[in-house]
Amino acid sequence: MKTRRRLLDPRRSARAIVARRRSAGNDLILATILAAIAGAANAGGFFALGQYTSHMTGYLAALADNVAIANLGIVAISTLAVAAFIAGAGFSAILIDAAQGPASSRRQYAWPLVFQGVFLACFSMGGLLTGEIGRIFSLACLCFIMGMQNATITRISGARIRTTHATGIVTDIGIELGRAVHARLRPGLGMSADRGKLRMLVQLVVAFVLGGIFGAIGYGLAGFLFSIPLAAVLLALGLPGVIGARRR
Template identity: 65%
Template sequence: MKTRRRILHPLRLARAIVTHRRSAGNDLVLATVLAGIAGAANAGGFFALGQYTSHMTGYLSQLADNLVTLNLRIVFVSALAITAFVAGAGLSTVLIHLARAAAIRLQFAWPLAVQGMFLFCFAFGGTLTSEAGRLFALACLCFIMGMQNATITKISGARIRTTHATGMITDIGIEAGRACLWLVRPGLGVRVDGVKLRILLRLVGAFLGGGVIGALGYGQIGFFFSMPLALILLAISVPALLQHKR
């Protein structure tokens, strides 16, 4: 008997990625896509605005330093970035829980769709040359980063945070330490978590690759490079939402 290969229709694939019934494979596919987009948007934020918008530790340190020196402009910018990030994470959580309460199966599609819409806002808002326009673009990008981080955190049960490269690289260091210990003192019974290490390396690679693409894209096209990133998120989320309404 010949076995048939199951080929997923793009609509079914999108639905499988955002459905509430999770699998390790679904989580990894979505996390890889989001890590790549986060890396691209983060690099784009630096090229367009001179700020790495996923780096809340930097903004918090910047806020503290400039509170001491009374540099009120930088204090305002830092506070705006942190507030937008928190608001994005909060909205993502609200959307997911409201969808759960209403028994909507594709609860994770809504935050991804909103993120795609805000990336479009960033693309157009960044073209404004005024100070207010640049602050709006910064707030949009930080809001998106907060939404994305909260979305994948909820999806994966807090196992993955796509914009938190520091945490992922720390975990890679831990596994590297385990590997060294296993080579030097195998009798201790310390083993490397190969599955976790592969996932971490994949996500860090996706973030790095997205950063390279974002640096090239934003460097050549400017703010409008956000549009293909937005279309990726909308392509994952909107078809599944439209099918759900039928």
């Protein structure tokens, strides 16, 4: 009975998901949740800014194109987006590395989720700011969050999983499908696809797409305030790990 209660305790579940000692199952659960939130937040970026904030390739391409034609306004916006994404990734690395000591290691992966939740809650206030200031604030805030999230899951999974980098995920799906086809055509070579990895990649893509659909509907109905439930999910994942570790 006690074991069953522990399994049903959401605080224990949250702490297990962000625990320092990792398992493939915990990595996949966390990555799926974060991929769905990334898809929803990406939809929020399109709602607020008319562009997707997880797409650094697009911003770098826009930067290069507009440097060539001397469109300094777009150059500045693209530079800000890339810089905010890098800053978010760097901040996540600082939080994780700072918690590697024995006194704080239990909070190593919880703190980045807590801060992502806080910044996502800050993004919900973007609607209070009007004009170009509000647009710049929203862009920087979301790109920072995307950078934090991608760096967090990259560190947690040992660079096996990324949640905002859909191009990489889809590329890996193509690689595994190609290996599967090749194995069918030439079975004597002993080549085969990693079906477990393929299932994981498909699950992340589906989570990202469903999150995007959910986010598009939510932001369309509630505007910036739809960021609050997304922030609540991240805080619900991170806070039990922070609070539980302090009590110990």
